[in-house]
Amino acid sequence: GAVVSQHPSRVICKSGTSVKIECRSLDFQATTMFWYRQFPKQSLMLMATSNEGSKATYEQGVEKDKFLINHASLTLSTLTVTSAHPEDSSFYICSALNLNRTVRTQYFGPGTRLTVT
Amino acid sequence: KQEVTQIPAALSVPEGENLVLNCSFTDSAIYNLQWFRQDPGKGLTSLLLIQSSQREQTSGRLNASLDKSSGRSTLYIAASQPGDSATYLCAVRPISPRLTFGEGTQLTVNP
Numbered sequence: 001g002a003v004v005s006q007h008p009s010r011v012i013c014k015s016g017t018s019v020k021i022e023c024r025s026l027d028f029q030a031t032t033m034f035w036y037r038q039f040p041k042q043s044l045m046l047m048a049t050s051n052e053g054s055k056a057t058y059e060q061g062v063e064k065d066k067f068l069i070n071h072a073s074l075t076l077s078t079l080t081v082t083s084a085h086p087e088d089s090s091f092y093i094c095s096a097l098n099l100n101r102t103v104r105t106q107y108f109g110p111g112t113r114l115t116v117t
Numbered sequence: 118k119q120e121v122t123q124i125p126a127a128l129s130v131p132e133g134e135n136l137v138l139n140c141s142f143t144d145s146a147i148y149n150l151q152w153f154r155q156d157p158g159k160g161l162t163s164l165l166l167i168q169s170s171q172r173e174q175t176s177g178r179l180n181a182s183l184d185k186s187s188g189r190s191t192l193y194i195a196a197s198q199p200g201d202s203a204t205y206l207c208a209v210r211p212i213s214p215r216l217t218f219g220e221g222t223q224l225t226v227n228p
Contacts, residue, residue: 006160032214043206043218044161093160097214106216108153110160 003027004096006109013084014117020080021112023094029074030096034106035067038091050077084116119144123207123219130197131227138192138222140207145185152181152192153206155221161206165192197226 003026013019023033031052036044048058048069056069068080077096081088093111120143130136140150149168153161165174165181167190173182180193194201204223208216 034215043220046215049215091158095216105163105166106151106210106214107163108161111158113158 004094004107004109006092006094006112008112009110010113010115012115012117015085016083018080018082019084019114020078021092021094021114023077023079023096023109025075025096025098025107028096028098030077030098031074032097032099033071033077034095034097035069035077035079036093036095038093038111044093047079081114084114086116089114089116119209119211119217121207121209121217121219123205123222125222126220127223127225129225129227132197132199134197134226135193135195136197136224138194138205138207138224140190140192140219142188142190142209142217144209144211145188146211147185148210148212150181150183150190151208151210151216152179152190153208155204155206157204164205194224197224199226199228202226 005024007022033050035047038044046059047062048056050056050069050071052071052074058064071077091111094109095106098105122141124139151166152164155161167174167183178195183190202225204221206221207219210216
């Protein structure tokens, strides 16, 4: 079945540094990928929609200069948290949309736990 | 704006019990509805996907129903097991690809 991977699975960084998270679709091409964040005991909140070869679309309230998204190929999207602060600590989950199937299906990665100290 | 509500927020049952998780949504113009399972600290595992034209989907001990006109879906779990303990999320998709998630139901099945 379709698989979406994320790397790293867990990262701890110091306040003020930048962190890059990779999301890969392993056996299908994904023209559209999504980035979510999830705080403890809360549901997933969509941060942005990433389209290959074009600028990402950010949800209201999400700072595009702080959360840089690059979708340079059909199998890779990256999220860079710039100048991270403790309040950015969260669980980040990416998702890739597979349009090749009869039913449009969204596959989720395993998530990246970011802790900013 | 689409809103998705899941009831109950938490549920604790003894092993072997049949149970129902509820999901309601405010805008019936959906493309499909999906039920996910999330284990602590993990990503999402898709359980069942129901197209807007369908009424239900079944997979093993799981059965999901959809009543689009009333904005409701249920996830039925038969003969629950401790391994079913997880958070169950309902998500709806409009014509655009953006999913809207409910807050989830945290299920605990006690041995």
